[in-house]
Amino acid sequence: MNKIPRPVFNDGVALQNLSNNQRVASYPSLKNAVANIQQGYVQYEGARGNAFAIAKVNISPEVEAHLKAHYKAPPSDLEHITEMREATEHLTCPMCGSFHRGTLDHLLPQNSYGAFAVFSLNLVPACKCNSKRKELLVGPNVSERILHPYFDDCLAERLIAAHFEDLGAVPRVELRLCVDNTHPDYSAIDFHYRSIVKRTAIVGYIRDRWVDLCRKPSLIVRALKHNPQTLKELQDVLQDELDMLDDVHRGKNNWNSIFLVGLLDQRVLGWLFQQIHAPGRFANGPLV
Template sequence: MNKIQRPNIDDAFALTNLAANHRVSSYPHLQTSVAMLHHAYAQYEAAQGNAFAVLPVPMNLQAAAYLKAHFKSPPQDLQHIKTLRQAEEHRTCPMCGSLHRGTLDHLLPQSDHSAFVVFSLNLVPACKCNSIRQNLLIGPNPGERILHPYFDHCLRERLVRADFQDLGLVPKISLQLCVDGAHPEFAAVRFHVRSIVQRTAVLGQLNTNWANLCRKPSLVIRALNVNPTSHAALQDVLQNEIETLDDAHDSKNNWYSMFVAGLLEPPVLAWLFQQLNTPGRLPNGPLPG
């Protein structure tokens, strides 16, 4: 989860050229839709991709089918779609925080919003998390919607962390929001985390990190190859680690930062310090549990 740079594409120009291109299968069937789609693109951008604010755009079935086909196999006028698909596949998923993307998907689902099938601001690089949600876009309660990584500035904030309970070698691990009801986008953040992040393998990753931490702490926090001499020293180590992870993955909500944010919670910090400094335990050895 993070806010990312929006693509710098002149979608109106690309669509106009596509509609006039007699070498593509859709010619001339898109020409009557060009003006309407130009208006649709402008209102989507003005609404900043907010699912509650983007107005529905009626499309005839034939034009919608051609646009969907062009998304799957972009002609020359839509080569930027191929570029967006292939660029930065290895980077943090802006939708869930996993450490890869791998595909280019629609924020407003193409089944219900065919006008935006090839619109670059509706095409988000993501991992399979975005397809798992299928057509889910808004919730039943006020403000519940999927966040948009091109527009929602709150994605720059730390929104979610690991929550560790029943501390030991096999604790109970879940996700906890870092914002409360006073946050202006609380409903959207909560809905996004519940609808996308919690449906991924994030809890599996957090459990693996915990197991590695207990087996050999430096596997997860490299500076823990030596035992910190105080609670404050341990807190400094973890704070430095999370800042490094945030920077390296360009996200405060990547899965590794979520893990360390959970370790920084006072009860967990106290437990970890006690475990690291158990009498007789060797530096970087297993935690007694």
């Protein structure tokens, strides 16, 4: 999960140009639908991508099929789609916080919202987590919806932390929300977390990080090559690492930050400090 900069692209003009392009299959049927679709773009932006506030735009099945085909194989007027697919593959997934993207997906599914099939603000880079949710967009309860990485500011806050139980070589790993139901976007955050993040491999990833930390601490936090002399020093080292991870991954809800913030729990800190200073252990040696 990450808030990411929205694409800077004039969709209204691109659509207009596309509708006048006699060399593409959507000509001339798209021409009559342009004003309607452009109006839809304006209200999508006005509603800040909130699935509850965006009205469906009525277009003919023929125009809808043309737009979907243009999304699959973008003509020159829509070459931003190709660029969006390729430019950011290596960055943190804004939907779940993993470390790759690989696909470009429709935030509002194109089968239900065909008019937004080529709309840049409806196209978000994501890893396979987003295709797993398929058409899921809103939940059965009030305000439950998938968050929008271009619009939902709460995605820039720290929303998820790892939680460790049975501290030892292989602990029990859970995830917990860092916000409670007094947060104005709580229902959406919780729904997004349950519908997308929880269905990924994040728990296994975090467990593996823990195992590596116990095997050789500097593999996970380079500064732990040397033993911190006080609990406060250990806390500072981990806090510095967390700040760095938030910065590197351009947000607080990437999987490494989610792992690290779990280590800063007082109970976990105490356990780590005790293991670091276990009798007979040499610096950067195994913790268990």
